[in-house]
Amino acid sequence: MRKSILTIAAGIALGSFLVASSLPADAGSPIKARKELMQTNKLAAMTAGAMVKGKRAYDAQVAELAMRTIAATAYGLEHLFPKGSETGEKTRAKAEIWKDMKGFLERMEGMEDKAEEAAEAAKKGLGAFKMAFGDVIKTCKGCHEKYRAEKKK
Numbered sequence: 321m322r323k324s325i326l327t328i329a330a331g332i333a334l335g336s337f338l339v340a341s342s343l344p345a346d347a348g349s350p351i352k353a354r355k356e357l358m359q360t361n362k363l364a365a366m367t368a369g370a371m372v373k374g375k376r377a378y379d380a381q382v383a384e385l386a387m388r389t390i391a392a393t394a395y396g397l398e399h400l401f402p403k404g405s406e407t408g409e410k411t412r413a414k415a416e417i418w419k420d421m422k423g424f425l426e427r428m429e430g431m432e433d434k435a436e437e438a439a440e441a442a443k444k445g446l447g448a449f450k451m452a453f454g455d456v457i458k459t460c461k462g463c464h465e466k467y468r469a470e471k472k473k
């Protein structure tokens with residue numbers, strides 16, 4: 321259990337570092353930073369997913385921390401799709417994002433809300449967490465379907 325807390329904590333640390341290093345005053349790349357934060361999301365989702373699938377013992381603290389991590393990435397991600405970052409480096413962000421920034425940001429907020437709800441549900445046990453986590457994953461998939469391009473082979 322200690323190990324999982326450490327893994328997740330390292331993910332959060334990485335995420336917050338990237339948010340800080342991509343603030344407007346810094347010339348850092350928003351494309352790189354948003355991809356890193358999405359990787360943080362993946363790490364958190366995989367940790368929670370393993371518990372939901374019974375591949376690792378349920379630990380309410382780890383589940384909660386994983387969900388708080390996802391919610392926290394939204395604060396950074398909201399600022400990491402500025403105009404001008406449509407292209408440049410390798411990115412799968414679709415042009416739809418900039419045509420419909422409002423809809424895109426609403427989905428990001430949806431992810432944050434569902435992750436906060438799941439963080440609360442984690443305290444109630446695996447059954448409650450399972451349902452709430454399912455809703456978080458729907459927000460990932462929903463946004464990717466609309467705003468993320470397929471992987472180029």
Ligand code: HEC
Pocket residue numbers: 351354355356358359361362365390410411412413414424425427428431456457459460461463464467468
């Ligand atoms: C509001 C929209 C939105 C939500 C919600 C969202 N994503 Fe993403 N995600 C994107 C976009 C857009 C990209 C492509 C970014 C790029 O290539 O510049 C992306 C990319 C990714 C990547 C690939 C990063 C890389 O290294 O190229 C992963 C992994 C990922 N998302 C995981 C998640 C997970 C897990 C969740 C849910 C917990 C999530 N995303 C929620 C929009 C979203």
